[in-house]
Amino acid sequence: MYSSLIRLIANRFTRSTKKNGFMSFSRGVAFVSVALGSMALIIALAVLDGFDDALHNASAKFTSHIQVQTLNRTPIEHCEAVKKELQQTFPDIQIIEPVLQREALIRKRSMVDGVVIKSAPQHALGLESRKIIEGSAVNTSAAFYQVELGRKLARKLDVAIGDSVFLITTPTSQSLPTESVVKKFAVTGIYETGMAQYDDLYIYIPFQTAQRLFQTPTDACYSFDIWLNDINKAKHFANRMEMHLGYPYYTITIFDLHSSMFAWIEMQKQPIPLVLGLISIVAVFNIVTTLLITVVEKSRSYSILRTLGLSTGSMIGVILNQGAFIGLLGTVTGCLVGFAICWIQSTYGIIHLQGEIYFVDTLPITISFWHYVVVLAVSFGMSVLATLIPGVVAAKISPIAALRFK
Known part of the structure; x- marks a missing residue:
């Protein structure tokens, strides 16, 4: 009964303020402010x-969860034996x-650039991480002089x-510059990972070709790339592997390799929602201002209602209904507009970055x-709580003084 009466009175007051140009403008500003805050x-x-998500997914695809290397970067002899030992000791691999x-x-004609030559992964996960956009992947089981380039590097060198x-390298890390090896390679594929730092740096050649180019023994490698069943256990198993293998081996996890990248995104996560949350707080105070003006404009009507027996709680309820309506409408509108913008960007990728x-x-x-649940709850909750201020002000109006003033 009382709730229906409160809603009826609140709706009447809301409709009556539409005839007042200034009040309509004030309510519109409050609505737009809440919508913009929620959308932001x-x-x-x-x-x-x-x-x-993008950085974790891209790095997890392109980079192994754990890398095992030697401290002096010398080739790991008896590579297959070390590989089998790790597989038997750590079943989570x-x-x-x-x-x-x-x-x-x-080098292509007069253009020269620095790169990292890497033997092409022979498993499906490695090929999946490098999306071949032109040509085909190198034949990992062959020893041909073929190479895959990243899209950005291919554009820089004007390669098709x-x-x-021509690839210029040295057979060992201790070699002198005069011992450089120059080999001619055919470009068979151009890949794209979506991360420019990879597409500009890494090139892939067959494993056997890399053995000949680097002049490494048949059963030797420079490192191991290891993928686990659970990436979150990378640090735990990296420490165990390092202790198990001993000197001169050491391990690097994906989180160590991309620590600056992950630290950057974590740093952005902390202040940005707080700063943008201030917009919602300002928007809520616009609702307070609008309702305070309404209380002043409708003080005679409130006084008459109090004289007719409307309780203090019911008076506050009338104000709360008006504030809740503006807050809910603005929050829902902001969330819908925000969803539309996010969906368009997610689907079509209109906004490009360097x-x-x-x-x-x-x-x-x-x-x-959950983003929408949190924003709806917080924004609407703040709107309702803020309307307690004009509600209390309206409840404290003396009916006699207000009627005399009018």
Whole structure:
């Protein structure tokens, strides 16, 4: 009974203020402020989670969970024996693969650039991480002089499928510059990972070709790339592997390798929602201002209602209904607009970024149901709580003084 009466009175007051131009404008500003605050929070949370997911997924695909190397970067002899030992000791290993890797120079006509030559992964996970956009992947079981380049590097060198490039390297880390080895390679594929720092640096050649180019023994490698069943256990198993293998081996996890990248996104996660949350707080105070003006404008009506027996709690309820309506409508509208913007960016990738700075080429978006739950609850809750201020002011109005004043 009382709740229906309170809603009826609140709706009447809301409709009556529409005839007042200033009051309509004030309510409109409050509504837009709440909507903008909610939209900003939704987009900010979606972008931050999008960056987090994109960086974790891209790095997890392109980089192994654990890398096992030697301190002086000398070749690991009896590579197959060490591989079997690790597989038997640590059953959580999903994939372990010997790797040959060396810094080098790549030349096409007069253009020269620094690269990292890496033996192409022979398992499906490695090929999946490198999305071949032109040509085909190198034949990992062959010893041909063929090479895969990243899209960005291919553009920089103006290289197309079928073109030839020269790779300049040294057979061992102790070799002198005069002992450089120059080999001609055919470009068979161009890949793209979505992370510019990889596409610009890494090139892939067959494992046997890398053995000949680096002049390493048949049963030797420079490191092991290891994928676990659970990436979150990488640090735990890395420490155990390092203790098990002993000197001169050491391990690097994916989190160590990309620590600056992950630290950057974590740093962004802390202040941005707080700063944008201030927008919602300001928007809530716009509701307070609007309702205080309404209380002043409708003080005679409130006094008459009090005279007719409307209780203090019911009076506060009338104000709460008006504030809750503005807050709910603004919050829902802001969430819907934010969802539309996030969906468009997630689907079409309209906003592009500089991969050298932001690690990804397009603005990543992650749409999460819980973002909307949190924003709706917090924004609407603050709107309702803030309306207690004008509600208490309206309840304290003396009916006699207000009627006399009018």
